[in-house]
Amino acid sequence: MKNRVLVAVFVAVVLALPAFAQQAGSTSQDQPAASQTTQTAPAAPASTDQAASSAQTTSSQTVGATGKQPLQAETHEGFWGKMNPFARKKYVQRQTQPIRDRVNELDELTADNTKAIKDVDTRAQQGIQLASAKASEADQHAIDAGNKAQAAQQTATQANTRLTNVEQVVGNIDQYKATTQTEIRFRPGQSVLSENAKTALDDMATPLKNQRGYIIEVQGFSSGHGQAAIATSQKMADSVVRYLVLNHDVPVYRIYVVGMGNAPVPSAGTDDAKTKRTSGGRVEISLLKNDLEQLSASSTTPDQAPAK
Numbered sequence: 421m422k423n424r425v426l427v428a429v430f431v432a433v434v435l436a437l438p439a440f441a442q443q444a445g446s447t448s449q450d451q452p453a454a455s456q457t458t459q460t461a462p463a464a465p466a467s468t469d470q471a472a473s474s475a476q477t478t479s480s481q482t483v484g485a486t487g488k489q490p491l492q493a494e495t496h497e498g499f500w501g502k503m504n505p506f507a508r509k510k511y512v513q514r515q516t517q518p519i520r521d522r523v524n525e526l527d528e529l530t531a532d533n534t535k536a537i538k539d540v541d542t543r544a545q546q547g548i549q550l551a552s553a554k555a556s557e558a559d560q561h562a563i564d565a566g567n568k569a570q571a572a573q574q575t576a577t578q579a580n581t582r583l584t585n586v587e588q589v590v591g592n593i594d595q596y597k598a599t600t601q602t603e604i605r606f607r608p609g610q611s612v613l614s615e616n617a618k619t620a621l622d623d624m625a626t627p628l629k630n631q632r633g634y635i636i637e638v639q640g641f642s643s644g645h646g647q648a649a650i651a652t653s654q655k656m657a658d659s660v661v662r663y664l665v666l667n668h669d670v671p672v673y674r675i676y677v678v679g680m681g682n683a684p685v686p687s688a689g690t691d692d693a694k695t696k697r698t699s700g701g702r703v704e705i706s707l708l709k710n711d712l713e714q715l716s717a718s719s720t721t722p723d724q725a726p727a728k
Contacts, residue, residue, distance in 0.1 A: 588711065596635060596708035600624055604660060606701035608643070611655040613663055621660065624707060625668035636670065637706040638677045645682060654679030656703050 602624050604617040613621070628634060640657030642649045657677045664670040 596710050598706050599709050600707040602705045604656075604703040604705065606656050606703070608700055609652075610701070611652070611659050613659055617660075618663065621663055621705070622668075624705065625664055625670060628668070628670065628707075633711065634674065634707060634709045636664065636675045637704075637708060638675060639704045639706075640677075640679045640701075641681070641683070641704070642679075642701045643682055647681075650679045650681035652679075652701065653681050653703075656701050660703050660705060 602620050604613070604620060606612075606617075638657045638660050640653030640655075640660075642652035642656065644652065654677075657679055661672075661675050661677050664675065665672055
């Protein structure tokens with residue numbers, strides 16, 4: 421009977437030890453803060469300012485990323501040490517709950533930081549793309565401006581060249597140069613054009629169609645003396661003018677006619693002092709041009725035909 425009682429007491433003591441150890445462990449968690457306060461209470465700060473600054477420094481150093489104080493490690497090991505083989509589920513949950521809360525807070529903070537970083541990166545990419553588009557647009561505007569400036573320079577150069585040509589033409593507007601000379605022979609006492617004479621006039625007058633800046637000088641010469649020779653030479657010159665006006669539409673105001681009669685003319689290859697008189701009837705036709713036609717040709721563009 422006594423052995424049974426001893427065994428029962430021993431079993432009761434063994435079952436009571438875990439509960440006692442748990443209670444002692446929970447009590448030891450509440451006591452460190454008070455013990456630390458009691459131990460640090462006698463050391464008073466030298467001054468109020470120093471205390472405030474030290475407290476501010478300590479608080480700034482101990483605050484974590486979540487804005488809370490770090491978890492304090494358990495210094496009291498209890499009856500069973502760091503591991504209680506008879507710990508209950510609620511005890512374990514109570515011990516690990518602060519850790520889980522901090523881990524969850526850190527996960528939320530990490531997610532918020534990741535989202536903020538993504539937002540900043542997205543805005544940065546949009547800003548870079550917008551800046552690149554603006555730079556490309558500015559480059560295109562610069563290229564267009566350069567092309568327009570080059571076109572304006574070319575236009576100014578062409579205008580300057582044309583103005584120079586116009587000044588030169590205006591300065592030489594009354595300066596005519598002989599380009600073609602044709603001589604028509606007549607039989608004595610006649611003023612009718614022969615077929616050879618008409619062919620020669622056709623060859624000279626056909627290229628003059630739609631041209632400007634030219635005049636035709638017609639001089640008639642006849643043998644004989646006095647007014648009779650002048651009248652005969654005038655009739656021969658008039659027949660040439662009539663043929664040019666009627667058959668080639670040469671304007672009358674471009675033709676200058678004069679009957680020279682038997683006026684002496686300089687001999688070819690001799691000095692001006694040595695002259696000879698005309699034998700028979702003849703008409704000299706001289707085509708004279710100035711620079712007006714050259715100016716008209718230079719001012720005509722490929723897609724613009726010359727004015728008629």
